[in-house]
Amino acid sequence: MTDQTTAAPRSRRLSPLAITIVLVVVLIIAFLAIASVMTEVLWFEQLGYLEVFAIQWLAAAAMFVIGFLGMSVPTFIAIDIAYRKRPVYARLTAQLDRYQEVIEPLRRLVKWLLPAILGIFAGVASATNWETILLWWNSEPTGEVDAQFGIDLSFYLFTLPLLQSVAGFLSAVVLISLILGVGTSYLYGGISFNEREFRISKATRIQTAILATVYLLIQAGSLWLDQFAALTDTSGFATGAMYTGVHASIPGKQILAGIAAIVALLFLITSITGKWRMPVIGTALLIVSSLVLGVGYPWAIQQFKVLPDEQSVESEYISRNIEATRKAYGLDQVKVEPYDAITDAEPGALRNDAVAASNIRIMDPEVISRTFAQLEQLKQYYKFPNSLNVDRYELDGQVEDTVSAIRDIDLSGQTSWYNRTLVFTHGYGMVAAYGNQRSAGGEPVFLENGIPTSGRLGEFEPRVYFGMDSPEYSIVGGDHEKPIELDYPSDVSSGSEAPADEAEDATPAESEEQATTEADAAEIGDGTAEEVNTGRANLTTFAGEGGPELSNIFTKIIYALKFQDVEVMLSGAVVDGSQILYDRSPLERVQKVAPYLTIDEAPYASVVDGRIKWIIDGYTTSADYPYSEIQDMNSLLVDADNQRTSMLAKPVNYIRNSVKATVDAYDGSVTLYAWDTEDPLLKSWSKVYPGTLKDVSEMSGDLLSHVRYPTDLFKVQREVLSKYHVTNAGAFYSDEDAWRTPDDPVASTSEGTANPPQPPYYLTLSAGANAEPTYSIYSTYIPDATGDTARDILTGYLAANSNAGSEDGKIAEDYGTLKLLTLPKSNTIPAPGQVQNSFNTDPKVSTELNLLRQGGTRVISGNLLTLPVGGGLLYVQPVYLEASSGTQFPLLQKVLVSFGDSIAFEDTLDGALDTLFGGDSGANLEDVEGGEEPGSIAPDDGSEPSGEGEEEPSSSGNSATITQALRDMQEALTDRDAAMQEGDWTAYGEADARLKDALERALGG
Structure with a gap:
């Protein structure tokens, strides 16, 4: 016998090093989780909504x-x-x-x-x-x-x-x-x-039978609930239980629930007796019954009862769907008014609509954003959004429609952490222009602009720490010996008279400190050093409460981890009292403090009570409203101004604009106002988060004067109403009067793709007979047909009253009123697409546009507006020119108008209207009540618009020959293009006048 050595088994215990590593990893993960939660706690606590987070x-x-x-x-x-x-x-x-x-x-x-x-x-x-x-x-x-x-x-x-x-x-x-x-x-x-x-085994039998019993009882309960869920079923002609659902599916669910409960009882008996025969038979019966009652019987009812006479059989249930849908989408109170539009452009036709005509917006917010940037950006570290806001302000007792935007900060040229985080912290100023006026050179006429900001909006806090494009985070405030935040440059002035590179010096605000030392310049660094060295940059220190304080090493560490920047923890510029601003988008801030809201995608900034405030609409939505048609909200919001499509559908069949929210652009404070107090969803949420909603009575009149009917809600409603304006079940079933929103004729799309729907527009207009002009949002309708049956004619005009009033704590009585103007089917009023085609093919218009395009000048068609005035439909489209080289930005040069089959193309809106309506449109307010003319040209001397339009160029009956006129036109075009590229606006205006004179002589006056 030989000895055998048995190897000792290896210990499976973890070594101390392994245990240490595991513990360290666990602690790191735990600390990161705690840091993430703590940054949220501090954010909500500072904003005053910690209870929402909790x-x-x-x-x-x-x-x-x-x-x-x-x-x-x-x-x-x-x-x-x-x-x-x-x-x-x-x-x-x-x-x-x-x-x-x-x-x-x-x-x-x-x-x-x-x-x-x-x-x-x-x-x-x-x-x-x-x-x-x-x-x-x-x-x-x-x-x-x-x-x-x-x-x-x-x-x-x-x-x-x-x-x-x-x-x-x-x-x-x-x-x-x-x-x-x-x-x-x-x-x-x-x-x-x-x-x-x-x-x-007996134990297994009892356990299995009891679990099967419980499972079948739960299934019986689910089947019973399914009968109620049938009221939002989308498999029928419309959402809800149609004839088949009411007479087959719902009774079938009830019977199946009873069968499931009986089979459950059989399994319970089996747990005692051990006999499996009856529950097996019961289960088979349940399966067969499910096929018969859940599939076969409803199919038979649909095929042999419903389809042979579907319109008559489904009539009652279609009526249910119509009524519920209109109520759930807030369309049950739409005021429908027949509008027998005329097509003859008679002289003086706009006399009764002079106020609406005088407020026609000729500044397209989608086009002139680049003009704003060129004239008012002023420095490379500022920027403007691609689309401007449409707003209105009361000036000298008169409400003026405006286009506006904030001047936000742009960090794309900043590379150092110091500059991006501590110096370039905020935008500066609100820039606003009249919507219905332009300068002689085609530029916007600003009512508020420049740095420091000045104009007609009064004194207000111009700094924008919280905007749509604010930096991810900034560190502001604190007990610094000297301010380190760049407030605004002092070597610029209003850009309304010349492009940014020609702006003159302006006097800095006395309340801000001006940096002048080499040390200051070295600290700021990058492209601002020269400005600081020469005293051309004013510095400031944030004085509000906009973010959590970096008051101790713990808060510095957790924010360094959050933003993955060790400088947050180590920088000597982060001092006592420093605050960190983050989650700065107004939309994000409102969504976080009111997670139950669907947020409107079109926030807008207004000067309210001496502050710049973002106004945001919030919706409560549901997809569980009985019989209401379920829609994908995301798809309903797509149009020419919003072509972003979400990959995830958002089904809704109930929506209310339940909350109006404001975000202060300076300190980021969020205020929520309960707007629709009758909304059951909002009532519940107000109990969930007590004290977070303020009453409308606390809204100031200044704030209410800027509140408008929500863009996204109007988009949803117009799409639903395109089908549900029909209230008769038979007509609804036949789909004989379905409408759709017309395609935007000026939208730019890729080749081979259809134009997206035309967006709704905000205008001051009179919707219908004897209606007072009011700030509104509107959209139009055309027949929903394709192919040979498609007709590009107007069938309806929907407008929502967007004037919430200006009285403290009181919403105007007519705010939110929806009015639908229906046009007779016998009328053939051209729709936007047909009007745009007429503009493009009109011989006189196309000739002049081709002349304007010479030298590579780009012609840009602005938004095509539709107004129910003069007893018909007036179309207005501004036309912009943009140089092909050098300084490039659009300038308004022409206005196209159409009424019926008539077209006019002139330098100014009032001139175009007079031409369109036989020499006198009647829209001149001076003739009516001593007001301003529509589309007036403002003087270039910096004074306020006088309301007098530019004198129309005269046409000489004894003109030179056509050949000489064409030579003059070519010379004027060359001179005008050269003046535009050089920024010589006086020479540009003179050349433009010569071009117009020569063109009229060439066309025979």
Whole structure:
């Protein structure tokens, strides 16, 4: 016998180093998580909405715990019972023996770990339903009932979604527990079978039968709930339970629920008797019944009852859909007014619409944004948005429509952390121009501009720390010996008289410190050093409360981690009192403090009560309103101004503009106002977050004067109304009067793609007979037809009153009124596409446009506006010119107008209107009530617009020959292009006048 040396088994214990590494990793992960949460806590706390964060996180955490325990505990019990009740002397196959040998060493770990993993997944899924549970908990009856069951709508909006979520969760828990219990019993002999027999132990039988009983009872409950969910079913002719749903699907769901409950009882009996025959038969019956009642019977009713006479059979249910849809989308109070539009442009036709005509906006906010940038950007570190805001201000007792934008900061040229974070921290100023005027050179006429800002908007805080394009984060304020934030350059002035590179010096504000030392210049660095050295940069220190303070090393560390910048922690410029500003987009700030809102994509900034404030509309939405048509909200918002499409659909069939929000551009403070206090969703959310909503009575008159009807809500409503303006079920079914929004004729798209819909426009207009001019948003309709049946004629004109008034705490009575002007089918009023085609093909217009394009000058067609004035429809389109080289920005040079089949093309709007209406449109306010003319040309001497239009060039009856006129035109074009490239606007105006004179002589006057 030989001795054998047995090697000592290696210890599987982790070494101290491995344990240390694991602990360090865990601590790092934990600290990063804590840092992430703490930065959110500090952000909400500083803004005054910490309760929103706390409620949201506590609700989500509670739902996670419920989901975790609700899944992990039952699944653990199912595994544990199946193992503990396993047969002691089970006859196992060789294969099962091998399975047990593999599993046994890991059995305890699997028994605990598998339910825990399943619980984590279930907890995460449950946490996403925190809104559902909070809404239900704080709901209250609406006082309105559905058309099928007569149940209060609160059941569908709040209770049904919760019950469906609970039923789905419980089904998953019981089903997974059943599978795990059966699987464990099989592995340990509780269940065995072969070709000759099937064996199941008593314990396994009882466990399986009870779980099956519970599962079928839950399914019975789900089937019962499905009858109510049928009221938002989208498989029929329209959303809701149609004839087949009411007479086949709903009764079928009720019967199936009863069958499922009976089969559940049979399984419960089996757990006692051990007889499987009846529950097996019952299960088979349930499956067959599901096919017959859930598929076969509804199909038969649809084919043999509904389709042969669908219009008549579905009439009642289509009416339900129409009524519910119009109410859910806020269209039940639309005022419909026939509008028998005339087409003859008679002299004086606009006399009764002089106020509306005088406010026609000839400045296209999509086109002149580049003009704003050229004239008012002033420095390379400023920028303007691609689209300007359309707003209005009361000036000297008269409301003026304007186009405006804030001058935001641009960090694209800054490379150092110091500059990007501590120096270039904010934009500066509001720039606003009259919407209905231009200078002699075609530039906007500014009512507020320059640095320091000046004009007619009074004194206000011009600094913009919170804007749509603000830096990701900035560190501001603090106890610095000297200011280090660049406030504004002092070597620039208003850009309204010349491009930015020709601007003159301006006097800096006395309240700000002007940096003059080499040390200051060295600190600021980059492109600002020269400005600081020569005293041409004014510095400031943020004096508000806009972000959490970096008051200790802990806050510096967590923000250094958040933004992955160690400088936040190490920089000596971060001193006591320094604040860190982040999440600065107004949309993001409102969304975070009001997570239940759908935010309008078109925020706008206005000067309100001495501050620049962003005004944002918030919506409460639902997809659970009975019988209301379900739409994808994201697709409804797409038009020429918003061609971004979301990959994720947002189904809605109920929407309310429930909240108006403001964000202060200086300190970022967010204020939420409860706008629609009758909205049941808002009532519930106001209970969830008590104290976060202010009453409309707290809104100042100045703020209310800038509130407007929301863009996105109007887009949704116009698309729904394009079909649901028809209230007769028979006509609705035949789809004989369906409309659509016309394509934008001036939108730029890629080759081979259709133009997107024309966006709605804000204008001061009179919608309908005897209507007073008011600030409104409007859109038009054409027949919804394609191919040979397509007709580009107007069928409807929708306008929403956007004037909320100017009285403190009181919304104007007519605000939000929707008016639909319907045109007779016998009329053939051209739609925007047809009008644009007429503009492009008119011989006189095309000739002059071709002349204007000589030398490479670019002709830009502005937005094509439609106004119901003069008893007909007036179209107005500004035409801009842009040089092909040198300094390039659009200048308004011509205005196209159309009424019926008549077209005019002149230098000014009032001139074009007079030409269009036989020499006198009647729109001159001076003739009516001593006001301004529409589209007047402002003087170039910096004075306020006088209201007198530019004198029309005269046409000489004894002109030179056509040949001489063409030579004069060519010479004038050459001189004008040269003047534009050199920025000589006086010479440009003179050459332009010579061009017009020569053109009229060439065309025979």
